[in-house]
Amino acid sequence: MERNELYPVFLKLQNLNVLIVGGGNVGLEKLSFMLKSSPNANVEVVAPRFLPELEELVERHPSVKLTKVKFKKKMLKKRHMVIACTDDLKVNKRVFDLSRKRYLICNIADTPDLCDYYLGGIVTKGNVKIAISTNGKSPTTAKRLREFFEEIIPDDINKMVENLNEYRKTLKGNFEEKVQKMNEITEALKNKE
Numbered sequence: 353m354e355r356n357e358l359y360p361v362f363l364k365l366q367n368l369n370v371l372i373v374g375g376g377n378v379g380l381e382k383l384s385f386m387l388k389s390s391p392n393a394n395v396e397v398v399a400p401r402f403l404p405e406l407e408e409l410v411e412r413h414p415s416v417k418l419t420k421v422k423f424k425k426k427m428l429k430k431r432h433m434v435i436a437c438t439d440d441l442k443v444n445k446r447v448f449d450l451s452r453k454r455y456l457i458c459n460i461a462d463t464p465d466l467c468d469y470y471l472g473g474i475v476t477k478g479n480v481k482i483a484i485s486t487n488g489k490s491p492t493t494a495k496r497l498r499e500f501f502e503e504i505i506p507d508d509i510n511k512m513v514e515n516l517n518e519y520r521k522t523l524k525g526n527f528e529e530k531v532q533k534m535n536e537i538t539e540a541l542k543n544k545e
Contacts, residue, residue, distance in 0.1 A: 389476065
């Protein structure tokens with residue numbers, strides 16, 4: 353049986369420099385998805401033209417910059433991650449190849465072979481965030497799972513997380529003792545009755 357071997361990670365995009373190459377529908381989708389989860393993401397979007405909806409989105413996010421030019425190699429300097437989503441496969445492949453040479457993680461939209469990472473489904477309820485991956489096989493399944501989790505996770509889960517954080521601060525003992533106590537308290541979360 354095939355297994356998803358992706359390693360999930362939660363990035364602080366306000367501390368990283370992200371480049372999106374492409375200002376069309378897919379660029380809008382990628383940026384919207386990113387800003388929904390990380391509204392202060394530090395992003396530059398590069399393209400000769402931008403959809404009006406993308407420009408409107410950027411107006412509401414001062415940490416995002418639009419640069420109305422064609423992609424150039426020097427734009428990869430001082431970046432941490434790159435997304436290319438133009439309608440020109442040659443441009444996308446060039447972005448990927450150049451990113452690879454600079455050891456940048458790169459995602460080429462709808463081209464799994466040219467992706468170091470995928471953008472999965474995300475559920476957010478306050479401080480609780482769940483990322484969903486189908487290993488790039490079925491974004492629709494990830495979407496449905498996201499909708500399912502949004503529905504079943506209680507809206508007040510954030511209050512529980514905050515209370516547990518406050519309680520954790522009061523615990524005495526070494527790390528193992530604290531982990532054991534927190535495990536005892538949160539055991540009810542996995543109780544299936």
